[in-house]
Amino acid sequence: xxxxxxxxxLLSGFLxxxxxxxxxxxxxxxxxxxxxxxxxxxxxxxxxxxxAMNLLNGxxxxxxxxxxxxxxxxAYTTAILLIPVDAVDSVYYMNGxxxxxxxFKTLLESAPGAVQxxxxxxxxxxxxxxxxxxxxxxxxxxxxxxxxxxAVATLGFSEIIRAILSSPQMDTITNGSYGLNKIPGFSSxxxxxxxxxxxxxxxxxxxxxxxxxxxxxxxxxxIAAEAMGINLFRxxxxxxxxxxxxxxxxxxxxxxxxxxxxxxxxSITLTYDILLIVVIGGLGxxxxxxxxxxxxxxxxxxxxxFFDTPLSIGGISIPLFxxxxxxxxxxxxxxxxxxxxxxxxxxxxxxxxDGLYGLIKRLIKRQRPSKGGAA
Amino acid sequence: MGNHVLRLENLTMxxxxxxxxxxxxxxxxxxxIVALIGPNGAGKTTAFNMITGVYxxxxxxxxxxxxxIVSNHxxxxxxxxxxxxxxEKFPQVLVKTPDQITKLGVARTFxxxxxxxxxxxxxxxxxxxxxxxxxxxxxxxFRLNAREERQQRQETMELLRILGLENLKDEVAxxxxxxQQRRLEIARALATQPTLLLLDEPAAGMNPQExxxxxxxxxxxxxxxHLTVFIIEHHMDLVMExxxxxxxLDFGQTIAQGTPEEIQNNPRVVEAYLGVxxxxxx
Numbered sequence: 227x228x229x230x231x232x233x234x235x236l237l238s239g240f241l242x243x244x245x246x247x248x249x250x251x252x253x254x255x256x257x258x259x260x261x262x263x264x265x266x267x268x269x270x271x272x273x274x275x276x277x278a279m280n281l282l283n284g285x286x287x288x289x290x291x292x293x294x295x296x297x298x299x300x301a302y303t304t305a306i307l308l309i310p311v312d313a314v315d316s317v318y319y320m321n322g323x324x325x326x327x328x329x330f331k332t333l334l335e336s337a338p339g340a341v342q343x344x345x346x347x348x349x350x351x352x353x354x355x356x357x358x359x360x361x362x363x364x365x366x367x368x369x370x371x372x373x374x375x376x377a378v379a380t381l382g383f384s385e386i387i388r389a390i391l392s393s394p395q396m397d398t399i400t401n402g403s404y405g406l407n408k409i410p411g412f413s414s415x416x417x418x419x420x421x422x423x424x425x426x427x428x429x430x431x432x433x434x435x436x437x438x439x440x441x442x443x444x445x446x447x448x449i450a451a452e453a454m455g456i457n458l459f460r461x462x463x464x465x466x467x468x469x470x471x472x473x474x475x476x477x478x479x480x481x482x483x484x485x486x487x488x489x490x491x492x493s494i495t496l497t498y499d500i501l502l503i504v505v506i507g508g509l510g511x512x513x514x515x516x517x518x519x520x521x522x523x524x525x526x527x528x529x530x531x532f533f534d535t536p537l538s539i540g541g542i543s544i545p546l547f548x549x550x551x552x553x554x555x556x557x558x559x560x561x562x563x564x565x566x567x568x569x570x571x572x573x574x575x576x577x578x579x580d581g582l583y584g585l586i587k588r589l590i591k592r593q594r595p596s597k598g599g600a601a
Numbered sequence: 602m603g604n605h606v607l608r609l610e611n612l613t614m615x616x617x618x619x620x621x622x623x624x625x626x627x628x629x630x631x632x633x634i635v636a637l638i639g640p641n642g643a644g645k646t647t648a649f650n651m652i653t654g655v656y657x658x659x660x661x662x663x664x665x666x667x668x669x670i671v672s673n674h675x676x677x678x679x680x681x682x683x684x685x686x687x688x689e690k691f692p693q694v695l696v697k698t699p700d701q702i703t704k705l706g707v708a709r710t711f712x713x714x715x716x717x718x719x720x721x722x723x724x725x726x727x728x729x730x731x732x733x734x735x736x737x738x739x740x741x742x743f744r745l746n747a748r749e750e751r752q753q754r755q756e757t758m759e760l761l762r763i764l765g766l767e768n769l770k771d772e773v774a775x776x777x778x779x780x781q782q783r784r785l786e787i788a789r790a791l792a793t794q795p796t797l798l799l800l801d802e803p804a805a806g807m808n809p810q811e812x813x814x815x816x817x818x819x820x821x822x823x824x825x826x827h828l829t830v831f832i833i834e835h836h837m838d839l840v841m842e843x844x845x846x847x848x849x850l851d852f853g854q855t856i857a858q859g860t861p862e863e864i865q866n867n868p869r870v871v872e873a874y875l876g877v878x879x880x881x882x883x
Contacts (some may be wrong), residue, residue, distance in 0.1 A: 328844075353742045432738070436741050436746070436753075437731075437738055437741050439734075440728065442716050442720060446717035446719060447715050447717060449699075449715060450711065450715035453708070453715075453790075455703035455704050455729070456700055456731060456732065457698070457700045457701075464738060511781070
């Protein structure tokens, strides 16, 4: 039985309202809920990257591992644009800033108020466009490769980006290995959630459009897709560019969240974290990626923290519990998921109100006969 | 020249030392059903792959409605071998990609079924409509093409109804029985709105009854969709029943052509299929 469309819209609207009210309530007491807030904010940012990665890996079938590189491009672009002019000299205290960038930033500071208001969002979009530009260029040679070769090539690209960003030649732009700090963030976690929601919503709309179907066709069978009149290269490039655009935007959001970035943040481990999220959530499921991002971030930063602190039971200290053990647990978790729950939390299904309704109905039905048996 | 729908001229495909197709010339007229037969490894599928742009032929040319769509493309060592043959005839090097050829109106099915396995029957057919869509990424994402999308969905439903796949529309493609998978592959090819349909062994693995159904089905769609059909098949009952003309290929060369009756009585064809009796060799 299907629900009416109006009912579904009503339920979704109610859910959004609930999340917004919850976020505002949590934010009332920042000191008390500091961990929850940062987990939520980081989780939702990683959810954008995870959905973008899923668009490429789960829906188009292109196994790319360049996410960290595109995040770095977005993060650095956004950060350089956002650091206030007054703070520039203290950020670039070692090598000084490129005079061209400083002049440009000073010029922007004198822009009218409306531009100032929209500036953080524009900076994010410019970061995204920068990521998209690099993706378009790198995609031309790289997307001709298949499966594992593509993964190796994109991984290499990501490492090259990181090396370039921290190289001494880039000192006056990226501040080399010192990294950037004093990046202004958003005033409320709600704004982060709204931006992330818009990004994920746009990708979901794309996936469910005629282009999304073409992506799925390429994933299923390239030769057949081509015989259906789908230009392979054009559609792969499109998927790659769109995915990188949103990955770079999420990179910018991460920079605004962390307030300071350095090239080391964007190493391969970041890509692996996102891969873990995508696999746990389910390849080919948008909602799976979102749930996966929140779950993995929460367990990593919060729930599983106790693995890193020394533990003693009855006076005997357990030797394994020391800083870094958390990562071991995580790696084991990934292996278990890949071995036994290959489809992840959601498989390739999506959350829907009808699905939830059906699930509840099944649960109730299952309970009834057992009650009857007991009586 | 005339107005042939498809014309192959001196088509040759050489893989290293193996000449898969050797100097193949043929033509197909509008509304015909033409069969390409021959023993295993005769080069039939290679010919199809050249027509659809999957392989670039080492020599020769392919015309679709008198427009050149594929021409000689000798590579590596082959360049020296073939540069000399018919240089005046095929000066152009031209290979369209498979998607461009599909857009011109050539649709095909595959010998080993290539459906989009984990997608539904409906989606499988709907994907074929993508190339006719006028939407770009932005208009598609923001649903500005809703009218076109609705129309494509209607057309897809209509096509499924005509082909009798309507009540299977939500099934996952890989869960269909074999015969229905074949039928779905043809439906998907028809959704690209072709004028020429290439069928690569559509009856492979079918029992006699299914083959009979398929024969009627091909004849039906040929009439309903005003198609020209080019078919590779091993089931001789099917071939003899539906084709107007037959080309026989052996070791990459055409050894015979003609109506089904002519082919059945052609000694060279019998020889290719059954071999030469030992006492006749002297």
